[in-house]
Amino acid sequence: xxxxxxxxxxxNAQDDILLFPETADNLNNxxxxxxxxxxxxxxxxxxxxxxxxxxxxxxxxxxxKFHREAMPHVNVNYETGEICLDILKGEWSPVYNLLYTVQSxxxxxxxxxxxxxxxxxxxxxxxxxxxxxxxxxxxxYLQRQK
Amino acid sequence: xxxxxxxxxERTLHLADAASIVQANQKDTQIENILNEKLTELLTLLKGxxxxxxxxxxxxxxxxxxxxxxxxxxxxxxxxEEYVDIFIVNKSNKGLVKRYQRLVFVLGYTLGPxxxxxxxKFWKLRNGSGEGDDSDxxxxxxxxxxxxxxxxxxxxxxxxxxxxxxxxxxYDISRRVSGLRYVTGHRLTNSEKQLKQKNAxxxxxxxxxxxxxxxxxxxxxxxxxxxxxxxxVYTSSGKTLxxxxxxxxxxxxxGSISNVPDDSRSHHxxxxxxxxxxxxxxxxxxxxxxLSDMTDPSCAPCGHLYCWKCITNWCGEKEDCPLCRQxxxxxxxxPLR
Ligand SMILES: [Zn+2]
Ligand SMILES: [Zn+2]
Numbered sequence: 001x002x003x004x005x006x007x008x009x010x011x012n013a014q015d016d017i018l019l020f021p022e023t024a025d026n027l028n029n030x031x032x033x034x035x036x037x038x039x040x041x042x043x044x045x046x047x048x049x050x051x052x053x054x055x056x057x058x059x060x061x062x063x064x065k066f067h068r069e070a071m072p073h074v075n076v077n078y079e080t081g082e083i084c085l086d087i088l089k090g091e092w093s094p095v096y097n098l099l100y101t102v103q104s105x106x107x108x109x110x111x112x113x114x115x116x117x118x119x120x121x122x123x124x125x126x127x128x129x130x131x132x133x134x135x136x137x138x139x140x141y142l143q144r145q146k
Numbered sequence: 147x148x149x150x151x152x153x154x155x156e157r158t159l160h161l162a163d164a165a166s167i168v169q170a171n172q173k174d175t176q177i178e179n180i181l182n183e184k185l186t187e188l189l190t191l192l193k194g195x196x197x198x199x200x201x202x203x204x205x206x207x208x209x210x211x212x213x214x215x216x217x218x219x220x221x222x223x224x225x226x227e228e229y230v231d232i233f234i235v236n237k238s239n240k241g242l243v244k245r246y247q248r249l250v251f252v253l254g255y256t257l258g259p260x261x262x263x264x265x266x267k268f269w270k271l272r273n274g275s276g277e278g279d280d281s282d283x284x285x286x287x288x289x290x291x292x293x294x295x296x297x298x299x300x301x302x303x304x305x306x307x308x309x310x311x312x313x314x315x316x317y318d319i320s321r322r323v324s325g326l327r328y329v330t331g332h333r334l335t336n337s338e339k340q341l342k343q344k345n346a347x348x349x350x351x352x353x354x355x356x357x358x359x360x361x362x363x364x365x366x367x368x369x370x371x372x373x374x375x376x377x378x379v380y381t382s383s384g385k386t387l388x389x390x391x392x393x394x395x396x397x398x399x400x401g402s403i404s405n406v407p408d409d410s411r412s413h414h415x416x417x418x419x420x421x422x423x424x425x426x427x428x429x430x431x432x433x434x435x436x437l438s439d440m441t442d443p444s445c446a447p448c449g450h451l452y453c454w455k456c457i458t459n460w461c462g463e464k465e466d467c468p469l470c471r472q473x474x475x476x477x478x479x480x481p482l483r
Pocket of ligand 2: 446448449450467468469470471472
C-alpha cells in the first residue's frame with residue numbers, strides 16, 4: 001500500500017487536525033487550515049493551504065501554496081501565495097510527512113525569515129529591524145481583505 | 147452458406163487465422179478496460195478511493211466476468227468477435243461448443259491468472275516458514291524449488307504462445323484448455339485467402355523469433371539445473387564441489403555477468419515475518435520512508451535502517467541519510483543478510 005494512503009489513515013484517525021484530501025477520491029490534492037499563532041499579527045485569522053503531491057512523493061516534497069493575495073508574510077509571495085521554505089525545497093527529507101510540512105508552515109508564521117524574502121515590501125521593513133512597522137503592515141493587509 | 151456452392155471444401159467454414167483472433171482479442175480487451183474504468187468510477191463514488199485502490203485486481207476480474215457472462219457464456223459473440231466476424235466452434239470444427247466448455251473458459255480466463263498467483267504465493271510462504279530451522283543447504287534447495295515452479299509456468303506459457311504463432315488456434319490458455327476454436331463467419335474470396343496466408347507467414351516469423359528467445363532463456367536455466375544436480379550427486383557421494391567453480395561458470399566469455407535473477411525471483415527479507423532478523427526490536431521494524439514493515443532492511447553508513455528500495459531510490463535524489471543528513475552514497479548502503 002502506498003505511503004500516502006498510510007498517512008491519510010493516520011491523519012484521518014485524529015480529529016483535531018485540519019488537513020484533508022480535497023475530494024475523497026483524490027489523494028494527490030489536499031487542503032489544510034492553519035490558525036494564526038497567538039502574539040502574532042495573524043492571531044484570530046485562519047489560512048487555507050493548498051497542497052499538491054508530486055508523483056515522486058516522498059522522494060520529492062509536496063507543493064504547498066497559500067490562497068493568492070491572502071498571506072502577507074516576508075517568505076510568501078503575496079500575489080501568488082507561493083511559499084519560500086527550506087524543507088519545501090533543497091532541505092526536504094522523505095522522513096517528513098504532510099502533517100510535519102503543514103506544522104512547519106504554521107511555525108513560519110511566528111518565525112519569519114529575513115534571508116529569503118518573497119515579499120519585498122515586508123522584507124525591507126524586516127531588514128531594517130522595524131518590527132512594529134512590519135506587524136502593522138501585516139495587520140493592514142489582513143484588515144483590507146475583510 | 148450459399149446453396150449454389152457445390153464444392154464440399156467450401157461448405158465447411160474456414161478456421162480463423164491468427165491475425166483475426168488477435169484483433170478480436172484486442173477489441174475485447176479494450177472493452178473490458180472501459181467496463182473496468184466505469185466500474186472503478188462507480189465504486190469510488192460509492193465506497194471511496196481507498197476501497198478501489200485496495201481492490202484493483204478484484205474489480206478487473208469482476209468486469210471481465212460481467213462482460214464474458216453477457217456474451218460468450220450465453221452463446222453470443224463478443225464485440226471483438228463481431229468486429230472481425232469470427233465465431234466459436236469446438237476443437238474439431240464440427241459444431242458449436244457445449245455450455246460447460248464456455249463456462250470453463252470464462253472461469254479460467256477471469257480467475258485463472260489470479261488463482262495461479264495466489265498458489266505461487268502460498269507455496270512461497272509455506273517454503274519460507276520452514277526455512278528458519280533447516281540447515282543452510284536445505285534452504286538453498288527450497289529456493290531453487292520456488293524458482294522452478296515459476297519457471298515451469300513461464301515455460302508452459304511460452305510453449306503455448308509458440309503453438310499459437312505457428313498454428314494459430316488458441317490465443318489464450320483457457321481457450322486451449324476448454325477447446326474453444328474460431329472460424330470465420332463468411333466465405334473467403336481468393337484475394338482474402340492470399341492476404342490471410344501472408345499474415346500467417348508473418349506470425350510464423352514472430353513465432354521463430356520467440357522460439358529463439360525462449361531457447362536462449364531456458365538454456366542457461368537447464369545448465370544451472372544440471373549443475374545443481376551434479377552438486378547434489380557430489381555431496382551425496384561425500385565429495386564437495388569447489389564453490390568458486392560454480393561462480394566462474396556464471397560469467398560468460400565476454401566477462402559480463404549473466405544469469406542475474408529478476409526481482410520477482412530473488413529472495414526478499416520481510417520484517418513482517420517475526421522470525422526474520424530477530425535482533426531488530428519490535429519498535430524499529432518499520433521503515434520510516436514507506437511506513438511499512440521493512441523489506442530487505444539495509445544499513446546506511448551512519449547506521450540508520452531503511453528498506454533497500456526506499457533508501458536507494460532516495461539516494462538517487464540526494465546522497466544523504468534522510469534521518470541524520472550524513473553522506474550516504476548508494477554504493478555504501480549495505481543490505482542485511
Ligand atoms: Zn521502506
Ligand atoms: Zn543516518
